[in-house]
Amino acid sequence: VPGSLERLFNPRSVAVVGASSQPEKAGNVILRQLIGGTFRIYPVNPNRHDLLGLLCYPSVSALPERVDVAILSVTAAATLQAVEECVQAKIPYVISVAGGFSEMGEEGSVVQKRIAEAVQGSETRLLGPNTMGVMVPARKFDTFFLPRERSPRPKDGSISIISQSGSVLVGMYEMAEDHGVGLRSCIGVGNKADLNENDFLEYLAHEHGTKCIGMYIESFADGAAFFDLAKEVSKKKPIVAVKVGTTSSGARAAASHTGAIATSSDALVSGVFKQAGVLRVADDFELLDAAKALAHIGQVNGDRIAIVGSAGGFGVIATDYIASKSKGFGLRMASLGEDTKARLREKVPPFASVENPVDLTGVVNDQMYHEVIELVQSAENVDAILLNLLFQPPGMTVGVVDVVERWARKGKKPMVVCCVGGTFPRSILRRLEEKGVPTYGTMRRAVFALRCLYDRGQYLRRIKEEGAA
């Protein structure tokens, strides 16, 4: 497929232009991180014979093959010439890391325009400048100039993220790694001199490993094209997006960050997103929270939520978040049938509550969770389950991870897990997350995720009805 970007994400060979021997330089960090990947690597540096055990080449034209990707780790001043050499060598993808272009004002914009002109009409597509580039954990392909020791990378997963901010992207993948969430790919679009968010959205729509697309947007390269494209993509894959600069102060801050002028009003953005089926979220945290639910569960078809837990107080907090329209997320508490309640009563102690929120109290144990989840999974009036695990009760062990995973796999009702606390609860959440169960450290976040799943379900229903009409 021409222009499919496939080789940018799955290169057979990579050149690092500006490869360096100095460990703190980007040209060294990038090279170090590429080693171990499943592609050939060529450092380009006219002043070195070899680097990190790899033979150096004086220029891209001197390389023994036409590489799929050239990563330019040279100064802003040297970038234009480096791009021109890549165009001449017909290298299909160039990633330009250096900052100092449109984000720096008039002068930088002029140079950036010349870079854009250099690739226009050529066989070369450019990502950047002013970008971290691309990260594909499954292929150990990673152009981010941050040492892994300082910035641990996530494992492979089914979420891909397109970001107009490198730091926000780094924050998100570090969080993902920390929580055991896998990412399929990370893309920093930088200043978008050539390739922009729309190109990557199109690519990810067809990339089989991506089940949910997350976007952090400061400005649109082409808002109308985004709308048309997103509308099509979101029919197949959920798109979650942060659009910042919602206030005039924020828009000014965005302008001084990437030189992007936010021309669209915030209400317009919200309207367009809604119509295109793009789920708008407030920040990087909400993006990850929503994306992991959508990637793993996909959708929830109704708004009736059952809470299962062992702590009355958290049940009340969650209930408010579920039921409140103004301060919460405007869902409904499932009303458990008499039949379900009768069967629950057989499984739980007399002082437990079999009303929703189901409160198993401090005598709860792994087996009780198993039996209660089984019953609530088969209850008629329930669309999704919020499981609130607490590990203070002495009967609770890490064995509950297997119980939850089993039901998350074979159960018909979507289930998200909340677990509040410190190091130990966090380790449990991580284990569940690694098994594909969306987990949250607060009730608010768990209910927020359910709302996102419900919105996705409603959207899919709507376009299905429209299609049938």
Next chain:
Amino acid sequence: VPGSLERLFNPRSVAVVGASSQPEKAGNVILRQLIGGTFRIYPVNPNRHDLLGLLCYPSVSALPERVDVAILSVTAAATLQAVEECVQAKIPYVISVAGGFSEMGEEGSVVQKRIAEAVQGSETRLLGPNTMGVMVPARKFDTFFLPRERSPRPKDGSISIISQSGSVLVGMYEMAEDHGVGLRSCIGVGNKADLNENDFLEYLAHEHGTKCIGMYIESFADGAAFFDLAKEVSKKKPIVAVKVGTTSSGARAAASHTGAIATSSDALVSGVFKQAGVLRVADDFELLDAAKALAHIGQVNGDRIAIVGSAGGFGVIATDYIASKSKGFGLRMASLGEDTKARLREKVPPFASVENPVDLTGVVNDQMYHEVIELVQSAENVDAILLNLLFQPPGMTVGVVDVVERWARKGKKPMVVCCVGGTFPRSILRRLEEKGVPTYGTMRRAVFALRCLYDRGQYLRRIKEEGAA
């Protein structure tokens, strides 16, 4: 001071009625956890000669002294008699741990009423039943029946929390411990047969170590008394409160949890809180986030916030949260004077931004933070600083902890710190927190804390003006 509750929080001697040799029993866990405290401990169990190296007593009347506190770890059925024995022995404070009373319906309510009557008019005050009791880290006094191995305790600090839910309280102290936040005391009020939230609010108002009072409330024991009391207390110490059951579903859930009937409308609660100077927050997380800012910083006198960081994207996210009234927290971005900007330009590289948000870019290092914070600290148009630390830039080291701490101590402008990411950023936040700097893992939470500090400042100004008028 009669009724000051001082000895409940600082007992010279404690009895554990129902002390047990079985490690999983509450009567064993509590006893184990008391050992190591600075008070005398007496296990009461008629069937044992000794327990955990301590001599056992057959009943409270057989104790060698009148203890300050008796902790009743006996069944619901045995509780009334145990309370009566404590009343007879004139023990000033009794903590009744067992559940199975008003939260269980009619029958339990009857017994609970008899317990309340047993202490009425006596020299004994009762906390509970259905409570975890009290935790005072500074005195290693802790009646919570959760082993420390499973549920690590926080260090001493200046926040005290009154909670109507044991689990929510446990969640909060575990979070506090995990984040390096100290707590002065934790109180689970349980079913409030005798002592209630108002008694503890009054005590904490005069407790010198408590600088901020947090409350989790499902229902008011006496709403009018709470209003009058809170109004007085909040003049001296900030009160942050969660009042759940804001929806009818939530109110029903609360009723089935502690048997409490929420008679007050949610809007009424908000109005009363506002008038009384009580800062209403949504959940346990917001409570801790607000409380640590209020305990350490106290107040912010204006709404002009300066952001200092090294990542443009996070600067934009923070700006939106600061400036947006509908989606954010309705503060203002400080406008830095030309003088300040000129001086900043001397300290930072040419491609850094000296507009607010100040963006030091990836070349930032500890020393640059020191110099820039110094300048922003002395800027005229700034009321508070939001510092966004990121550790990807190679020049950043843990040394920045000392820089930030120094300015947090000697600087005139209040400062909160945000740091997004995984294990390493979390460890930095913890170190800062331990030094008394309020830290947050997301921009939203950091700006929320600033808004709480601003609201507190506005409240104090208002009552000062009212006092002068």
